[in-house]
Amino acid sequence: MSILDLFKRRTSAPVARERLQVLLAYERRSRGQPDLVSVLREEILAVIAKHVQIDQDYIQVSMDRGETMSTLEIDIQIPNKSAVPLAMAG
Amino acid sequence: MGKVVVVTSGKGGVGKTTSTAALGAAVAKTGKRVALVDFDVGLRNLDLIMGAERRVVFDLVNVIQGTAKLSQALIRDKRLETLYLLPASQTRDKDALTEEGVAEVIARLRQVFDYVFCDSPAGIERGAQLAMRFADEAVIVTNPEVSSVRDSDRIIGLLDARTMRAEQGEHIAKHVLVTRYDAARAARGEMLSIDDVLEILSVPLLGIIPESQDVLRASNLGAPVTLSEPTNAAAKAYLEAARRLEGEDLPVIVPFERKGFLDRLLGRRAA
Numbered sequence: 294m295s296i297l298d299l300f301k302r303r304t305s306a307p308v309a310r311e312r313l314q315v316l317l318a319y320e321r322r323s324r325g326q327p328d329l330v331s332v333l334r335e336e337i338l339a340v341i342a343k344h345v346q347i348d349q350d351y352i353q354v355s356m357d358r359g360e361t362m363s364t365l366e367i368d369i370q371i372p373n374k375s376a377v378p379l380a381m382a383g
Numbered sequence: 384m385g386k387v388v389v390v391t392s393g394k395g396g397v398g399k400t401t402s403t404a405a406l407g408a409a410v411a412k413t414g415k416r417v418a419l420v421d422f423d424v425g426l427r428n429l430d431l432i433m434g435a436e437r438r439v440v441f442d443l444v445n446v447i448q449g450t451a452k453l454s455q456a457l458i459r460d461k462r463l464e465t466l467y468l469l470p471a472s473q474t475r476d477k478d479a480l481t482e483e484g485v486a487e488v489i490a491r492l493r494q495v496f497d498y499v500f501c502d503s504p505a506g507i508e509r510g511a512q513l514a515m516r517f518a519d520e521a522v523i524v525t526n527p528e529v530s531s532v533r534d535s536d537r538i539i540g541l542l543d544a545r546t547m548r549a550e551q552g553e554h555i556a557k558h559v560l561v562t563r564y565d566a567a568r569a570a571r572g573e574m575l576s577i578d579d580v581l582e583i584l585s586v587p588l589l590g591i592i593p594e595s596q597d598v599l600r601a602s603n604l605g606a607p608v609t610l611s612e613p614t615n616a617a618a619k620a621y622l623e624a625a626r627r628l629e630g631e632d633l634p635v636i637v638p639f640e641r642k643g644f645l646d647r648l649l650g651r652r653a654a
C-alpha cells in the first residue's frame with residue numbers, strides 16, 4: 294500500500310459528503326415541482342420550433358449540476374435543408 | 384445482437400448495484416459497448432455508484448413515455464467511452480414502466496450495445512420481474528447467509544418461469560455471484576460455505592467477491608471498483624467474474640483468511 298492509497302482512504306468520505314450535498318440540495322428543491330431543466334428545455338425548443346422544423350433526434354441535452362452553479366447544454370443540429378421558415382413552408 | 388444480463392437477487396442490500404457497475408465497467412474496459420440500465424424506479428442509485436448523478440437529465444420512464452429519445456437519456460461514462468448509463472426515474476411511480484415500453488427499450492439497446500446489464504430492484508414483484516423479463520442471462524447476487532440464499536432460490540424460480548426466454552422454452556443462463564464474502568468468518572464456520580451455497584442453489588459460480596473496504600471507498604468516490612482501484616481484491620474478483628461471464632474458463636479460487644493462516648503458522652512455531 295502506498296502513501297497515496299492511505300491518503301485516498303482518508304479522503305473518500307469528504308468526497309461522498311460533497312457529492313451527496315449537491316445532489317440532495319437539488320432533489321429537495323425539485324421535489325413536487327417541475328424541474329428547471331425540463332421547463333427551460335421545453336421553452337427553448339418551442340422558440341426554435343417557431344422558426345425551423347427540428348427532429349428530436351437532432352437535439353442533445355446535457356447537464357452538470359454543481360454546488361453553486363449548474364450548466365445546461367442544449368445541442369441542436371439544424372439541417373440546412375429544413376431551415377425554411379415555417380410560415381413559408383406551411 | 385447484444386446480450387442482456389439481469390443482475391438480481393430478491394433480497395436488498397446484497398450488492399446488485401455494486402456488481403452491475405463493477406461487472407459492466409470490467410466488460411466495457413475490454414472495448415465492448417456496455418449499457419447499464421437502472422430498473423430501481425423511485426430509488427435509483429446506480430447513477431451515484433457510477434458518479435453520474437449530476438448529469439442525469441432524462442431517465443428510463445421518460446424514454447418509455449416518449450418525452451425523451453433513448454439517445455438523449457443515455458449518459459456516457461466520463462472515464463470509459465464504451466460505457467453508458469440509462470438512469471431510473473426518481474420521483475415517478477413504479478407503474479410508469481410498461482412491459483411493452485421495456486421491451487422496446489431493451490430491443491433498441493440490444494442493437495447498439497454488446498452487453499446490456501439490468502440492475503434489478505429488490506423484491507420479487509413487478510419491478511424485479513420487468514428487469515429480468517427480456518434477459519438472456521442472469522447474475523444472481525447472493526451473500527453467504529440464509530435469508531439471501533433463500534431469496535435467491537425464489538428468484539431462480541422466477542427466472543425459470545417468468546422470463547421471455549423461459550416462456551418460449553429457451554434456456555436462460557444463470558450464474559451465482561457470491562458477494563461480501565468474509566473469509567475469516569467462513570473459516571470460523573460462522574457463514575455458509577461456498578459449497579453449501581452452490582449445492583443448495585445448484586447454479587454455477589461466477590465468482591466470489593470478498594467483503595472489502597475498497598467497495599465502500601469506490602462508492603464514495605462514484606467510480607465502479609473495477610475502474611477506480613483495479614488491483615485490489617474485490618476489483619480483481621469482479622474482473623475475473625466478468626471474464627467468466629464472457630465465456631472464459633477461469634477457475635474460481637475461494638479466498639482464504641491470510642491472518643488466520645499466519646496465526647496458525649506462528650502459533651505452531653511458538654508451541
Ligand SMILES: Nc1ncnc2c1ncn2[C@@H]1O[C@H](COP(=O)(O)OP(=O)(O)O)[C@@H](O)[C@H]1O
Pocket residue numbers: 392394395396397398399400401402428505562563564592593594595596598599602617
Ligand atoms: N464486497 C463488498 N464489500 C463491502 N461492502 C459491500 C460489498 N458489496 C456491496 N457492499 C455494500 O453493501 C451495500 C449494498 O450494496 P448495493 O450494491 O447497493 O446492494 P443492492 O443493490 O443489492 O441493494 C452498499 O453499502 C455497498 O457499498
Ligand SMILES: [Mg+2]
Pocket residue numbers: 399400401423428503504
Ligand atoms: Mg440496488
